[in-house]
Structure formats: structure tokens, C-alpha cells
């Protein structure tokens with residue numbers, strides 16, 4: 001009886017193919033036409049393709065359709081030059097998931113050119129980590145460019161004011177205009193201080209080193225102070241305190257001021273076409289809630305969930321308004337660290353209501369009554 005012809009797998013099964021089957025890397029071999037004549041068991045196990053279906057050019061079916069052309073080009077260019085090659089592409093695993101693999105091929109001579117032998121290694125984890133690092137580096141560069149631009153504007157303006165001041169000081173009768181330039185320079189210095197403090201706060205939050213100095217104080221008083229402070233800096237808007245009440249809490253007064261000032265400055269900055277900002281302070285049995293409403297540009301609904309993220313700025317408006325995208329991130333950290341909640345309600349083009357709550361702990365009441 002005639003014996004059944006052995007499969008190609010059987011023909012090549014020798015000591016080396018046995019070894020090749022055991023190593024965790026996928027191994028392949030092509031002949032001098034570029035057609036696959038061998039894949040190891042690791043390939044079969046990984047791709048779920050049979051040995052036979054992988055031969056010839058069948059292996060190409062496991063390559064991601066978007067990567068096929070590029071991979072074929074790399075292979076053909078090396079093949080024509082009889083040069084070793086290295087490439088990266090996505091390969092379909094037997095569970096249907098595409099994995100990044102590093103493909104390496106070396107030329108085989110015996111003694112004439114007989115093809116290539118190569119390997120495929122799953123590098124998905126490294127690849128994803130690399131991609132994440134790349135995005136992070138891009139974000140960092142983007143941030144550095146915004147930060148330097150933001151720092152440069154007040155410095156340039158401050159320098160101009162100081163130069164004029166320098167010239168004016170030689171003429172004694174110019175005292176009034178000198179005062180104007182001092183005020184201007186001071187404003188820019190304050191801007192710079194805020195920017196640098198914001199940058200420092202972010203590094204502190206990151207390092208878990210943001211310090212809080214708790215005392216008992218009246219929130220209403222702090223709110224009024226903040227409103228007065230903002231009013232003295234910007235007279236473009238009416239800031240109206242609607243609802244208010246006396247309420248004592250135990251918290252870091254300076255940090256809570258920082259949150260309120262950030263909300264108020266944003267309310268003014270992002271409503272250049274309107275002139276009203278409404279402020280509310282309410283309390284219930286558990287907490288106190290401060291909300292600040294403007295009638296400005298508002299926030300697109302698909303951006304709201306990112307608004308408290310570090311460096312996040314609404315792209316559509318970021319060119320028009322200066323800022324680093326740090327204020328809300330810092331505010332949310334401060335509020336969360338006080339055990340409160342922070343949020344925003346907004347409709348694009350109709351304005352925004354930014355709010356935060358702080359818990360009323362027992363401690364201030366005890367301290368207040370003593």
C-alpha cells in the first residue's frame with residue numbers, strides 16, 4: 001500500500017525545528033521567492049492559524065490590514081537588496097486582539113541565496129508604554145510652550161513699564177504718570193506670581209506635599225473679601241452677591257480664597273461680552289455651597305468632564321484667552337482634600353455655574369462657641 005505523503009511540517013521536522021517549536025519567539029522562514037516555507041509552533045499557537053494556512057503568503061492574513069502594505073514594502077526592499085531588516089507591525093492573536101510585534105529577518109545563504117529566516121516578538125507592552133510616553137512628551141512640550149508664552153507676556157509688559165519709568169524719573173513733574181506705570185508693573189508682577197505659584201502648586205500636588213493650615217473662619221467674610229479684591233482689579237463686571245449667610249468652617253482659609261478667586265477670575269475672563277457675575281453662598285445641615293455664575297462663552301458639553309483635569313483648556317477658546325489650564329485642577333484638589341465636592345453646570349454660549357461644597361465639621365462649632 002502506498003504511504004500517504006508527509007506534510008511539509010513533517011519533512012522539516014528535525015532537531016532544529018523541535019528546538020524552534022519550544023522557544024517563546026515566533027520563527028519563520030521564506031524561500032528565495034519570498035514565500036514562507038516554515039513557521040514554528042509558537043506562531044501557530046499565537047495566531048491560531050494552521051501551519052499549512054500560514055505557508056506561502058498565507059501568514060499575511062494575520063497582519064493588521066492597515067500595516068500590510070507597509071510591512072510588505074519593508075520586506076520587499078530588504079529582499080531585493082538581500083539585506084537584513086527590522087520592522088514593527090500589528091499581528092492578530094488567536095483571540096482576535098491585535099498585538100504589536102517586532103519582526104527581524106536575516107538573509108540565508110547555502111551557499112547561494114536561499115531566502116530569509118526571521119523572528120516575531122510580542123512587544124505590545126513596550127510599544128504602548130512608548131506611545132503613552134510620546135503623548136506625554138508632546139503634552140509637556142505643549143505645556144512648556146503655553147507656560148513660557150504666559151510668563152513672557154507679563155515680563156515684556158513689565159519691562160516696558162520699567163523702561164518708561166526709568167525715563168520719567170529724570171523729569172520730576174511727571175509724578176502722576178510715574179504712578180500709573182508703577183501700578184501697571186505691579187499688576188504684571190502679581191500675574192507672574194500667580195503663574196509661578198500655580199506651577200509650584202502642581203508640583204506640590206504631584207509630590208503629595210500640598211500643606212494645609214486649618215483655622216476656623218467665616219466663609220461669608222472670605223467670600224466678600226475675594227469679591228472686593230476682584231472688583232479692585234477689574235471693573236468690567238458687576239459682581240453681585242445674591243444669597244449669603246454667616247457660616248463658620250474649619251478649613252485652610254488661604255486655599256479656599258484661592259478657589260474662590262480662581263472661579264471669579266474665570267467668570268470674568270470667559271464672559272467678555274457680558275458684565276454680570278452672580279455669587280451665592282448657601283448652607284444646609286451638612287455643608288456649605290458656594291457657586292459663581294457667569295453669562296459668557298460657556299463650555300461645550302463634550303468638554304465638561306475634562307474641565308478639572310491638569311492642563312486642560314477648551315481648544316475652541318484657548319487661543320483667545322490666556323491661561324495655563326491649571327487653576328481648576330488646583331481648585332479641585334484643594335476642595336477634594338477638604339472633603340468637599342466641586343462641579344460645573346454649563347451650556348455653550350450661555351455661561352457657566354461653577355460651584356463647590358465644603359463639609360461643616362463639628363470642630364468649628366466647638367471652637368466657635370468656646
Ligand code: ADP
Nearest residue numbers: 266267270298313314323324325326327328352
Ligand atoms: P485657565 O483659565 O488658566 O486656562 P483653568 O484651569 O482655570 O485654566 O480653566 C480651565 C479651562 O476651563 C479654561 O481654559 C477654559 O477653557 C475653561 N473655563 C474655566 N472657567 C470657565 C468659565 N467660567 N466659562 C467658560 N469656560 C471656562
